[in-house]
Amino acid sequence: MNIPIEKVxxxxxxxNKKSMQxxxxxxxxxAGGITRTSTYFQPFPVYMERGEGCMLYDVDGNERVDFLGNYTSMIHGYNHPKITEAVTRQIQKGSCFGAPTEQExxxxELLILRVPSIERIRFASSGSEAIMFTLRLAQGFTGRYKIAKIEGGFHGSYDYALMSMHPPLDQVGPVESPAVIPDAVGISPAISExxxxxPFNDQKNSERLILKHKHELACVLIEPILGAGGxxxxxxxxxxxxREITRQYGILLIFDEIISFRVRLGGAQEMYGxxxxxxTLGKIISGGYPxxxxGGREDIMALMDPRSGTPRIPHSGTFNGTPVGMAAGLAAMEALTPEAMDRINQMGEKLRTLITETFKKRGVKAQVTGVGSLFNIHFSTEEILDYRSAQRGDMKSRNQLFFSLLNRGIFLASRGLGCISTAMTWEHLDRFNTSLNDALAEDMGY
Ligand SMILES: Cc1ncc(COP(=O)(O)O)c(C=O)c1O
Incomplete structure (x- = not known):
């Protein structure tokens, strides 16, 4: 049956009456009834009561399999015994102090061991902050101020990051020279300049643009796997x-691995070599805390070194290295063994195969992109290579599928993003696929 989206x-x-109330x-x-833009969708977001393993229970008593994992952060699901134990132990000792602890x-040490390019590291309370300090390090180290970023790349809320993150397709300009479109009012035009x-994955045009600004660019900022972009x-x-062109012209290459770190123990940089x-890292490294x-090259990170007086880049943050977050993160990273990583990657591969087969079987003009435990559904048959090709998809169908799955006990991002947690079993993948089949057949006329 093809039911109008309004009915779904x-x-x-x-x-979800209690969520509505x-x-x-x-x-x-x-402001606007929420405290985080991405949790909102019309007519109202679903309010959660609790999570256990890979299951979520909302205030109306609905039970759903959590394929969102707080936007890919909850790699072990909820109430993982080792993380809960580490957090409880730390809370009893004191949640945070105006002094460092061994936890940090x-x-x-664990993260540096896993990611060889990170010679020195610092902690922050959010990915946006990590990006802010990284860009400042790049500008401070090179003495240059221009920042190159990818169209459709999402890096949080800092002024330089909120540029052409989600530009309307009718304003993006030619692919040879994508327009700079601020994603918020209140950002100085000096930043846009x-x-x-x-353009992601477009060597020819990227090369021309980098060469044009090669003496003014501090860095190229990129997610090796475009996350929010699809x-x-x-x-x-x-x-x-x-890598080659930035090295040649003394421009720093920054990988934002806040989402992509979950594809290998050493992140996407290990996968790509x-x-x-x-x-920058975030999300999974914290076991569910802010x-x-x-981090990176020691000579760059030295700008934050306080040993010879005031550091050239001060790094403040009341909750930097917060012991509860450090304890939770350590437990989460230790539980992410090579076997656990292989398993969720295989499950991601399997789920993408199931989804692809279902779309094919039902003749749906849609596809699933992804790597390892990450996936994104796109209602499009063109090859998805960058922000523009992803945005040309049928957003209305994607939204309808989101609600149809929500009604059938599957929690995804409204933009079609999903991921696997170590708390899932192969049966949860079957449950996803059954719900997908039902949603397509019963609500969307396939
Ligand atoms: C790739 C990437 N960078 C940066 C951020 C910003 O992180 P935060 O939301 O912790 O500020 C996000 C958040 O989703 C992200 O996906």
Whole structure:
């Protein structure tokens, strides 16, 4: 049956009355009723009560398999015994102090061991902050101010990052020279003037743009796997080209691995065999707490060194290296063994195969992109290589599928993003596929 989306949303409203009431109440205190843009969708977001393993339970008593994992962070699901134990132990000793603890050294040592390009590391409280400090390091180290970033690349809320992250397709300009479009009001036009926007996976045009600004560019900032832009892996040759051209002109190469770190123990840079100058990490490294990190070459990170007086780049943050987050992160990273990593990667591969077969069997003009435990559904048959090709997909069908799956006990991002957690079994993949089949057949007319 092909049910209008309004009916599918009506079913969502009927099954989520308490969420609706909470959202109505929230609008009187929180701006727009929420406190994080990405958790909102119309007509109202679903309010969670608790999570256990890979299951989520909302305030209306609906149970769903969590394929979102707080936007790919919860790699071990909820209430993992080792993480809960580590956190409880730390809380009893004190949640944070105005002094360092051994916990931060332990997590730093583990991450440095796993990611050879990170010679020195620092912790922050959010990925946005990690990006902010990384860009400042690049500008401070090179003495240059221009930043090249990828069209459709998402790097959080810092001014330089909120550029052409989600530009409307009718404003993006020619692919030879993508327009610089701020994603928020309130950013000084002086920032836009410092930006160079590169088309993802497009060597010819990226090369011309980098060469044009080669003496002014501090860095090229890239997610090796475009995350919010649609889980689109970079071509290896594209990353190799970026590595070579940046090295040639003294431009720093920054990998934002805040999402992609979950594809290998050493992140996407291990998978591609490419060593960036600086890297940002977040999401999975914290075991579910507000922790991110940035690091890289020792000579660059030395700008933050306080040993010979005031550091050239001060790094403040009341909750930097917060012991509870460090303890949780350490437990999470230790539980992410090579076997656990292989298993979720294989499960991701299997789920993408199941989804592809289902789309084929039902004649749906859609596809799934992804790497390892990450995936994204696109209602499009053209090859998805960059932000523009992803955005040309049928967003209305994607939105309808999101609600249809939500009504059938599957939690994904409304933009079609999903991931696997170590708490899942192969049966959860079958459950996803059955729900997908039902949603396509019963709600979408396939
Ligand atoms: C690739 C990437 N970079 C940076 C960020 C910003 O991180 P945060 O939300 O912790 O500020 C995100 C968040 O989703 C991200 O996906």
């Amino acid at each position: 949303i009506q079913r969502y409203i009927e099954k 909470l959202y109505q109440r929230a609008q009187n205190s929180l 050294i332990k997590l730093a 410092q930006m160079v926007i590169l 889980i689109i892996p970079a071509r290896k040759e594209y990353l190799q080209f970026l 490419i060593r960036p100058d600086l890297t 922790v991110a990190a940035f």
